[in-house]
Amino acid sequence: MNNAKDGTLFRVVTWNLWGQQGPWETRETAIAATLQTLEPDVVGLQEVWRSDRSQAELLADKLGMHAAFYPASEDGVELGNAIISRWPILKTSAVDLPSPSGGSSRRIAIHALAKAPFGALDVYCTHLSWEPHHSKARQNQVIALTKFIDATSPKENNPLLLADLNSRPSSDEVRMLTGETAVPVDGLVFQDAWTLGSDGSTGFTTSEKNVYADDWPWVPKRIDYVLCGIRNGRPFFRVRHCELGGLGAVDDICPSDHYAVIADLDLWREPLHP
Numbered sequence: 001m002n003n004a005k006d007g008t009l010f011r012v013v014t015w016n017l018w019g020q021q022g023p024w025e026t027r028e029t030a031i032a033a034t035l036q037t038l039e040p041d042v043v044g045l046q047e048v049w050r051s052d053r054s055q056a057e058l059l060a061d062k063l064g065m066h067a068a069f070y071p072a073s074e075d076g077v078e079l080g081n082a083i084i085s086r087w088p089i090l091k092t093s094a095v096d097l098p099s100p101s102g103g104s105s106r107r108i109a110i111h112a113l114a115k116a117p118f119g120a121l122d123v124y125c126t127h128l129s130w131e132p133h134h135s136k137a138r139q140n141q142v143i144a145l146t147k148f149i150d151a152t153s154p155k156e157n158n159p160l161l162l163a164d165l166n167s168r169p170s171s172d173e174v175r176m177l178t179g180e181t182a183v184p185v186d187g188l189v190f191q192d193a194w195t196l197g198s199d200g201s202t203g204f205t206t207s208e209k210n211v212y213a214d215d216w217p218w219v220p221k222r223i224d225y226v227l228c229g230i231r232n233g234r235p236f237f238r239v240r241h242c243e244l245g246g247l248g249a250v251d252d253i254c255p256s257d258h259y260a261v262i263a264d265l266d267l268w269r270e271p272l273h274p
Contacts, residue, residue, distance in 0.1 A: 008118055008267045010041040014162035014226055015246065015260035016127070016205075017055065019047040020077050022212055023253065028055075030250035032062050038245055038262060042114065044125035044162025045082040056082030068112045070094040072127070073105035081125045083112040083162075090115050095148040100129060100137035109145050111152050118267060122153040123160050128173070130166045132218060138166065138173040143184040146177070149229075150185045158229035158236030160265075161190055164258070166223050169195070177227060190227035191235065193263040197242035205244065205259045212257035226263040240264040 017031060018024070035043065048055045048069060060067035066089045071080040083089070090113045097107040109126035126145055128138045145161075153159040167173050169192065175181040179189035194203045204220035206213050213219050228237035245260035 009240065009264065010116065011039065011262065011264050012042045012044075012160065012162065012226055013038060013040040013245065013260050013262050014044040014046075014125070014164070014224055016046040016164045016224060016256060016258035017048055018212065018257045019049050019079050021257070024049075026253050027255055028058075030253040030255040031246075032059055033250045034246050034255050034260070035059065035063060038260075040262070041086045041116075042121070042123055042160070042162075043084045044123065045084065046125065046127035046164045047079055048082040050078045050080065054080070054082060056084055060084045066114075068092040068110060070108055070110040072108045079105075081108060081110045081127055083110060083114075083123050083125050085112060085114040085123070087114045087116050087121070089113065090120075093152055095144065097126070097128070097141040097144045098137070100131075100134050107141055109148055111148070120154075120157055121160065122149075122157055123162065124149055125162045127164045128166050135167070135172060138171075139176060142173050142176050146184040146188055150188055153229075155231060158231050158234075160229060160237065161225070161227040163227065164224050168221055168223065174225075187232040189230050191230060191237070191239070193226035193228060193239045193242045193265070194222065194261065197239035197263060199243070203244065203261075205261060206257070207259065210257060210259070211254050224258055224261050226261050228263075228265065235268045238266040238268050240266055 054069040056067040056069045065084045067084045069082040094110045114121040177190045203222045205224040207220045208214045241264040245262045246255045
């Protein structure tokens with residue numbers, strides 16, 4: 001399926017790929033096969049590894065897409081966030097997010113401007129600190145993230161945020177993004193695609209049903225998001241459908257310790273063209 005064939009409907013995916021954990025070499029095949037089946041137009045990826053080339057570049061080659069990668073940390077292997085796009089990527093940028101003292105590794109956000117058939121598309125991808133007690137650190141990261149988005153996305157184009165926020169929808173850090181509490185940047189909020197377009201199920205992206213996460217003390221949780229930007233009360237994206245992906249094994253291999261979030265989006269209004 002070519003999701004963008006009518007010029008307005010397109011598919012986005014966010015997915016934490018779990019770096020080089022577990023049987024990562026065989027998981028690579030399962031990840032690529034899953035994405036090929038999903039036929040996304042834009043993908044935000046977290047815990048993406050890089051050696052000579054990044055995992056994102058290798059996946060983009062297989063999918064006939066374009067890739068942007070930025071490193072966040074190195075703990076035996078370099079990891080970072082990435083965006084892959086069916087459409088050309090015109091420019092990229094990244095920003096460091098504040099990290100808690102004694103907490104998890106460096107956190108960053110990456111931005112890619114894609115030349116979609118319907119105009120310029122500002123896509124952002126991030127992965128916030130994971131420790132359950134670091135909500136305040138994640139709130140500080142959200143403040144830095146939204147200021148970065150505001151500075152790099154024109155006011156007439158609403159941004160798309162694909163993220164592992166390591167937080168439930170009821171958390172203060174997620175509520176800062178969705179406007180359920182005071183927002184860091186006046187006029188900039190995000191709609192949660194799962195809330196708008198799912199079947200109403202829990203949407204847990206980390207689950208005891210996943211063989212790689214069945215013994216985690218902090219599952220099940222919905223912590224991965226497709227977030228659609230709104231500027232000054234004017235929505236840009238309309239959520240047509242949202243569901244989980246990567247639920248099943250591919251040749252007996254589970255792709256990742258997270259499930260993917262898939263959203264089919266349409267446009268409320270025409271953006272400016274690049």
